[in-house]
Amino acid sequence: MKEFSDLSRLISPKSIALIGASDRPQSVGGRTLENLTKHSQFKGDLYLINPSKSLINEMACLPSVSLITGELDLAIIAVKAEQVLQVLQECADRHTKFAIILTSGFGETGEDGKVVEAKMLEIARSSGMRIYGPNCPGLNNINAQLGMTFSPAWKIDQMPGPIGLATQGGGMGRTILQAMARGIGTGLWCSSGNEVDLEVSDFIHYMATADDIKVIVTNLEGIRNGQRFIEACQHAARHGKPIVALKIGKSEYGIKAAQSHTAAISGTAEVNSAVFKELGVIEVDDIDELIDTAALLARSQPTGKEKLAVFCYSGGTAALAADKIGSAELELAIFNEITQKQLKEQLPDFASIDNPVDTTGIVLTNPEIGYEALKTVALDPDVGAILYPIPFDYGEITNQAAQSAVRLQKEIAKPLVMVWMSDKPGDGFPVLAQSGLVPARSVGNAVKALKNFIEYGKWRSEYKGEWHPLILNTDFNKNNKIRSSSNNLTEYKAKEILKQASISVPKSIVVSDSKSAAQAFTQYGFKKAVMKIVSATITHKSDIGGVRLGISSPEEASKVFDQMIDAVTKNAPSNIIDGVMLEEMLEESFVEVVIGIHKDPVFGHICTVGLGGIAIELFKDVSRRLLPLDASRARKMINETESSKLLSGFRGKPKYDTEAFVQTLVKLSDFISVHPEIHELEINPLAVCLDGKGVVALDAVLNIEVGGNNE
DSSP: OOOOOOOOOHHSSSSSEEOOOOTTTTHHHHHHHEEEETTTOSEEEEEEETTTTTTEETTTEEEOOGGOOOOOEEEOOOOOOOGGHHHHHHHTOOOOOOOOOOOOOSSGGOOHHHHHHHHHHHHHHHOEEEEOOSSSOOOEEGGGTTEEOOOOOTTOOOOOOOEEESSOHHHHHHHHGGGGGTTOEEEEEETHHHHHOOOOOHHHHHHHTTTTEEEEEEEESSSSSSHHHHHHHHHHHHHHHHHEEEEEEEEHHHHHHHHHHHHHOOOOOOOOOHHHHHHTTTEEEHHHHHHHHHHHHHOOOOSOOOOOOEEEEEHHHHHHHHHHHHHHTOOOOOOHHHHHHHHHHHHHHTOOSSSSSOOOHHHHOOOOHHHHHHHHHHTTOSSSSEEEESSSSTTHHHHHHHHHHHHHHHHHSEEEEEEEESSSSSHHHHHHHHTTOOBSSSSSHHHHHHHHHHHHHHHHHHTTTTTOOOOGOOOOGGGGEEEOOOOOOHEEEEHHHHEEEEEEOEEEEESSSSHHHHHHHTTTTOOEEEEEEETTOOOOGGOOOOOOEEEEEEHHHHHHHHHHHHHHHHTTTTTTEEEEEEOOOOOOOEEEEEEEEEEEEEEEEEEEEEEEETTHHHHHEEEEEEOOOHHHHHHHHHSTTTTTTHHTOOGGGBBBHHHHHHHHHHHHHHHHHHTOOOOOOOEEEEEEEEETTEEEEEEEEEESSSSSSGG
């Protein structure tokens, strides 16, 4: 995998060439020039390139970038699409470090555009010059007041701050940037466009060690390189930088729109979410949640143990806030006697001094009482964060309430989360925004942000930086591959391979005629048997008459053989049949679970566990993890599912062998670590027997890569 480049001369260049500079104010080259010269504080060397001009806005203009002497950190390319390759090559020939391609009309338009992008990448790889874009709005280093962009909004969207923003789309990025109206500043915005070379992952990696960035925010339409994304997120985790991500492409509509926008690979939503969770990336569902969460993390570092207090002067709003907190499975703090005594002294008798606190309207007529009561709540030792909704605008009265909140936040380390619920901003809203309290616009949004905040704190408290996903491991023994002439293995062969992984399977034999079926039943001493059709091309055998349970005699085995062959031949005539498998039937008590492992094209091997049989499709009660697994991660994975209650002795039922289930997951993970050619493995069901009696793989599907990357 290509190492991450030092992007410091892209983010803060000392020399810039604007290729396609123009004196036409509304052109891309004209707007970019205006942003660089009139609305930025660029102190380095700026070169204007345009073969048809010698002077633009009283600045000298060169006909070619090749005429620039000395080092060139950055070329900003604003020429027509058909000229881009030639200009890129000229930049590469004179050892330019970075190129930003503002021009669109490439991979997002179809196959012809992708061919051109492939040539761009060839130039980058052969020269060492890194490419940003194409089809991007440019780069905004707001903390340095440097706008390398053609956007007319650059001159008005310049509120510096602790947020680092990495997006693929420009419009969504601008929406996040303009959250400055609520008081949160963005220090750096990188919008990578079609990502022919540099990706969002590169900018996440850079921001992980940027001193002026506290929180990384990303809006993703697709992840092109799972390895780089994982490495970048782990780099951020090692440096204590939280990442808040909005991933577009969870529905079929969203996937289609994302692909047409930036030609990105959207990926499977469930896999993306599982990977985010593993990496500590906070996944959000919309822009409001993203902004509220990032703003809160920029203000305070969570412990994961925060209990909440609600402070409000509206009883109904206080009840709503408490209800939202309960629905989010967060915990209200319990005030100690000192807090309750002080609140009783500060507030009228008809106020509610338990959590949630309803001060009643007295704080609107006496702001000092409101401040003192809020401080009392904040100082309670059980309170980790305070939720303070302001339900309406009362002019000067709510202005004073906002000022009291700002005053208190300066005195305490605990986060005070404000909510401005009214559509009328009045004078109070800007007081909160200008102080950096970033008021949420609804109680529900604020609670979502608090939940994300607290969950991230829990993840940080358990974070172990030494874990590396299997996709990052390239040290495989290629001579130890599973050999097969086809990708799909029969159930019998799949179980033979499971034995190699030390997974218990039932005693079985494959027979080719009815007489052999009867003989095998006697020879193997079956009391009861299961008979299954053996075919590498049939997965759902029971649907076509390919499974029979409870075979209890040699004569029955012989009869069922003929019936099964007839049924399968009739119902699935195009499939190759290798025989019928007789298998010992497990008659003791067990719980059915499923283990599925598949090789995701972006992130590598992912393990899924859940309730077995058809229940997994019906209830979708599953948990997912990237491989490899150790016992601790496997156990957490199992416990995340609701069905894990069935294993632990639910409602007086006996306990089942959860520990054997855990060890089975670890064994399979270890096996695939040395056999990455396994593309898909499903055990459905895995029988988890009574506690101490182990597990048995009752059915297995195995698909391997024949040839491919591991030959």
